Amino acid sequence: MKETVIEVLSRPKLSNPVLIGGLPGMGYVGKLAVEHLVAEIKARKFAELYSPHFPHQAVVEEGGLIRLPRNEFFWARQDGKSLVIWTGDAQSVTPEGHYEIVEKVLDFAEGLRVKQMYTLGGFATGKFSRAQPKVVALGDPELLRGVSSFGASVERRGGPIIGAVGLLVGLGKLRRIPGVCLLGETHGMLVDHRAAEAVLRVVLQVLGLNVSLENLQQRARETEQMIERVQREIVSREEMMKKREEEESWYIG
Amino acid sequence: MKETVIEVLSRPKLSNPVLIGGLPGMGYVGKLAVEHLVAEIKARKFAELYSPHFPHQAVVEEGGLIRLPRNEFFWARQDGKSLVIWTGDAQSVTPEGHYEIVEKVLDFAEGLRVKQMYTLGGFATGKFSRAQPKVVALGDPELLRGVSSFGASVERRGGPIIGAVGLLVGLGKLRRIPGVCLLGETHGMLVDHRAAEAVLRVVLQVLGLNVSLENLQQRARETEQMIERVQREIVSREEMMKKREEEESWYIG
Amino acid sequence: MKETVIEVLSRPKLSNPVLIGGLPGMGYVGKLAVEHLVAEIKARKFAELYSPHFPHQAVVEEGGLIRLPRNEFFWARQDGKSLVIWTGDAQSVTPEGHYEIVEKVLDFAEGLRVKQMYTLGGFATGKFSRAQPKVVALGDPELLRGVSSFGASVERRGGPIIGAVGLLVGLGKLRRIPGVCLLGETHGMLVDHRAAEAVLRVVLQVLGLNVSLENLQQRARETEQMIERVQREIVSREEMMKKREEEESWYIG
Amino acid sequence: MKETVIEVLSRPKLSNPVLIGGLPGMGYVGKLAVEHLVAEIKARKFAELYSPHFPHQAVVEEGGLIRLPRNEFFWARQDGKSLVIWTGDAQSVTPEGHYEIVEKVLDFAEGLRVKQMYTLGGFATGKFSRAQPKVVALGDPELLRGVSSFGASVERRGGPIIGAVGLLVGLGKLRRIPGVCLLGETHGMLVDHRAAEAVLRVVLQVLGLNVSLENLQQRARETEQMIERVQREIVSREEMMKKREEEESWYIG
Incomplete structure (x- = not known):
């Protein structure tokens, strides 16, 4: 694997599809929102992306199976819309x-x-707030008009948007595929189901999709527990690794 | 985008043009000087440069629009000179x-x-000074003679010049395109309109260009305010990011 | 050397061979186990792997000889099995x-x-324990069944497996070559012959190989001494290097 | 410049030449020794090497000229030997x-x-010593015999040799060009003319070259002064840079 590859598992028939993306990041807002959507509308996986630019790790799955870190593509037809x-x-x-x-x-x-x-x-704001999380929208002017009529506020100034979420819209613009980032206000340090719900609600409304948001909180709790468990394992492991690495850097003969 | 690309928007007719470059760096001296020049002589953009070696971020523009980080090329004809x-x-x-x-x-x-x-x-000197900022010139011997007659002092010894400003002149020399770096003395930590004015004045004089330097101070103040505002947002964001990254490094399943 | 190369020294005749891999890492468990195996069954080297992605160092061998860091491949026929x-x-x-x-x-x-x-x-657990080290198995379901009947416990959840040991199984899965990681519980900071013995014992049993584990402890002790000696040399050297590097970063003229 | 290039300036006639290499590193031993040799035998430059893997800097030369960081190749015929x-x-x-x-x-x-x-x-030993600096030799067995008869001690064990000095011999071995590293004992933090003299003396003796070592101490003193001067400039500059970089990482719009 010299470069990123997408392995296509099946070729769904899609009609003017809309792409919705969410990856691990601040408060797991994007990933959590998108995983909820996939589960609720029973979207089917049709492609996997592998990359030598991902961490050089194997992921342990349920039942002791191992796989590479990857990205996944799902598709669904929901309320008359084709979704990727x-x-x-x-x-x-x-x-x-x-x-x-x-x-x-x-x-x-x-x-x-x-x-x-x-x-x-x-x-991330670094603050906890009981208020309804604000959703900020950035990107294509026409799409901005759409999302702003469903409660997203258009951010008129500010710093950069780091990572794939912003790059997709930025590089997509060069190809004339309009896109918009929807960013939910979050503390940043916890899996945040309220921010995920807020951003997902905007997407659902703008696309006219009927999807229940009921189980999102439960899903967030499970994710949080999983992360905490893994984190405990990892922290001690990383301390070991750091010390080991220093030694390994010289132990080569 | 596997490598750096330049997208040409139009093909101006230029006659023996002179290239003037300034990018973000110490005291924003170069970028501020060049942006002032572009505005004052109403130079027109004719090309954009994108690169996978820029930070993996999207830039938020006025009005909530998003774009990739980029470099830009402008052209103008001013006082009989073609400028890029x-x-x-x-x-x-x-x-x-x-x-x-x-x-x-x-x-x-x-x-x-x-x-x-x-x-x-x-x-950067790390010192504030009320004196007129010194301008140091480095590069092609013939161009050095030119700029030194307009107040730039030729630096006869010293350390490396880091970044594109020096590389352009160094790599240009291998292609036999003569170039010179003009570096204005600055504290280093603040947007410095006085250093920008000093280096720009030398260029204008050596090329015989009539360009007002009046609004430079006002422009510097606006840049400073914009930077301060973004910085406040970013500092808290970065604290979040750092903690998140540690966790994300293990959360991949 | 633009990319990783494997230099084949001879072409052994192998029949449905099994690959066993162990590289420097946590407690030197993998490398120690595999080096013991090579010595005991008198496996013969038949290929070497060099890579520009290894550290930019030369390795000093016995007698003052120098060579590049490398990986090696050995083969043997043992108890009716072909091994790589x-x-x-x-x-x-x-x-x-x-x-x-x-x-x-x-x-x-x-x-x-x-x-x-x-x-x-x-x-790594970061703890010393007198109990028999646990062996955790991760990977292909069928191979997991095999190793679990010889005392390896299948890990049903957990964090990533960092480095070549997990990547080989993860990337191998995409090619439909079944593989399993056997990870021995270890403190992490010392060359651990007991963990090496534990993982090696599982492999030997599952493949039906008769190999003595008697000298493993002695081998571990020699490795530990070698590492300690090199480490002493290196620590003072690294302190020098760090200071030097800071200076060298500017000394380029 | 996508990759390293060597620009050949002239094609000297050489007969079975010996390559002698020395680059910036520990105590500037290698670079100082080789620069002394070049000056004493009036070796002529015949090629330059440029690389995008060098630091992204321009080097300021005497008289305010700028050039890229580079490596250089000189040749000479001395006492019947062809040298590169x-x-x-x-x-x-x-x-x-x-x-x-x-x-x-x-x-x-x-x-x-x-x-x-x-x-x-x-x-580097990190210690100052008044004794004659030890010279350690590592590499090809036949060349080791040669240098050991002129006072170099063959190192029979030890850690890795970091950087080009070891890689040249290690990669050269794969091409069957015999090579040897001669490493002079040095404190590590100062330009060390005594270590440079010690390693150079071995090379001169083994090759039967008559070259005066008289001016080496004076040359070392000049190098030290140049480094100190540049260092003073750089330290304050680097402090600025570090702070700037943090800010620049976000200032992209």
């Missing part, structure tokens, strides 16, 4: 890898004749 | 990327038959 | 390099018609 | 770049029919 959903368990470890992966996703989306793209994520 | 102006909002994140980007700029400049190059930047 | 053994003194320094090296190993294994793969390593 | 001398002001910033550069040097050396290679460097 992009999620996964990793982002690139280098800037150049980010560009390569997002370009491959855009090649794939073009082949599927994707007409619009919504990427979901979080923006 | 290179600026942008990013430099490469890797050494190899710096070489690739600067080579692409030189390919482009050769195609435009650029005859001379002036790159503008700052050199 | 992969070990070495380095892993890649970049994630992309890890992918490249493991793909080359898989190309090579496919050419040899390898039917199964066992990779050996350690998982 | 490799030195320069930079090493690669990445491991992969080190491999690429050294392979280009070996391609070049093969084209020149180089028969033997001596690389000079230092090994």
Whole structure:
């Protein structure tokens, strides 16, 4: 694997599909929202993306199985719309890898004749708030008009948007595929089902999709527990690794 | 986008053009000077440069629009001179990327038959001074003679010049395109309109251009405010990111 | 050397060979186990792997000879089984390099018609324990059944497996070569002959190989002493290097 | 410049030449020794090496001229021997770049029919000593016999040799060009003319060259002063840079 590859498992018939993307990031907002959507509308997986720019790790699955880190593409027809959903368990470890992966996703989306793209994520405030999380929208002017009529506020200034969520819209613009980022306000340090619900609600409304948001909180709780468990294992492991690495750097004979 | 690309928007007729470059760096001296020049002489954009070696971020523009980080090329005819102006909002994140980007700029400049190059930047002293900022010149001997007669002092010894400003002149020399770096003395930590004015004044004089420097201070103030605002947002965001990254490094399943 | 290369020294006749791999890592469990196996069954070296993704160092061998860091492949026929053994003194320094090296190993294994793969390593607990070290197995479901009947416990959940040991099984799965990781419980900071013995015992039993484990402890002690000696030399050297590097970063003229 | 290039300035007639290499590193032992040799035997430059893997900097030369960081090749005929001398002001910033550069040097050396290679460097002890600096030799067994009869002690064990000095001998071995590293004992933090003299003396004796070592101490003193001066400039500059970089990482719009 010299470069990012997409393995196509089946070729669904899609009509002017909309791409919705969410990957691990701030508050797991994007990934959580998109995973909920996949489960609720029973979207079917039809492609997998592998990349040498992902971390050099194997992922342990249920039952002791091992696989590479990957991204996945699901499709569904829901309320008259064709949807392509992009999620996964990793982002690139280098800037150049980010560009390569997002370009491959855009090649794939073009082949599927994707007409619009919504990427979901979080923006961190570092504060806990009981108020309804704000959703900020950034991207294509026409799509911005759409989402702003469903409660997303258009951000008129500000810093960069880091990672695939912003790159997809930025690189998509060069190919004239309109896209918009929807970023939910979040503390940043916890899996945030309220921010995920807020961004997902905007997408559902703008696309006219009927999807229950009921189980989202339960899903977030499970994710949080899984992360906490893995984290405990990893912290001690990483301490070991760090010390080991220093030694290994010289132990080569 | 596997490598740096220049998208040409129009093909101006230029006669023995001079390239003037300034990118973000020490005290924003180069970028500020060049942006002022573009505005004052109403230079027109005719090309954009994109690169996978820029940070993997999208840039938020006025009105909530998103775009990739990029470099831009402007052209103008001013006081009988053809000018090509290179600026942008990013430099490469890797050494190899710096070489690739600067080579692409030189390919482009050769195609435009650029005859001379002036790159503008700052050199940091870490001190505030009320004196007129010194301008140091480095590069092609003949161009050095020119700029030294307008107040730039030729630096006869010293350390390396880091980044595109020096690489353009260094790589240009291998192609026999003479160039000179003009570096204005600056504290380094603040947007420095006085250093920008000092380096720009030298370029204007050596090329015989009549351009007002009046609004430069106002422009610097606006840039400073914009940076401060973004910085406040970013600092808290980065704290979140750092903690998140540690966790994300293991959360891949 | 633009990319990883495997230099084949001889072409052994192998019949449905099993690949067993162990490289430097946690507690040197994998490397120690595999080196013991090579010595005990008098496996013969038949290929060497070199890579520009290994550390940019030369390795000093007995007698003052110098060579590049490398991986090695040995073969043997033992108790009716054809074995290919992969070990070495380095892993890649970049994630992309890890992918490249493991793909080359898989190309090579496919050419040899390898039917199964066992990779050996350690998982660090940071604790010393007098109990028999646990062996955790992860990977192909059928191979998992095999190893679990010889005392390896199948890990049903958990974090990522970092490095070549997991990547080989993960990338091998995409090529339909079944593989399993056997990870021995270890403190992580010391060369651990007990964990190496535990993982090796599982492999020997599942493959029906008769190999003495008697000298493993002695081998571990020698490795530990060698590492300690080199470490003493290196620590003072590294302190020097760090200071030097800071200076060298500017001394380029 | 996508990859390392060697620009050949002239084609000297060489008969079974010996390559002697020394680059910036521990105590500047290698670079200082080789630069002294070049000056004393009036070796002539005949090639330059440029690489995108060098630091992304321009080097300021005497008189305010600018050039890229580079390596240089000199040749001479001295006491009946053809010599090729490799030195320069930079090493690669990445491991992969080190491999690429050294392979280009070996391609070049093969084209020149180089028969033997001596690389000079230092090994740091972190201690000052008044004793004659020890010279350690590592590499090809036959060349080791040669240098050991002139006072170099063959190191029979030890850690890795980092950088081009070891890689040239390691990669050269794969091409069957015999080489040896001569490493002079040095404190590591100061330009060390005594270690440079010690390693150079061995090379001169083994090759039967008559070269005065008288001016080496004076040359070392000048290098030290130059480094100190540049260092003072750089330290304050680097402090600025570090703070700036943090800010620039977000200032991209």
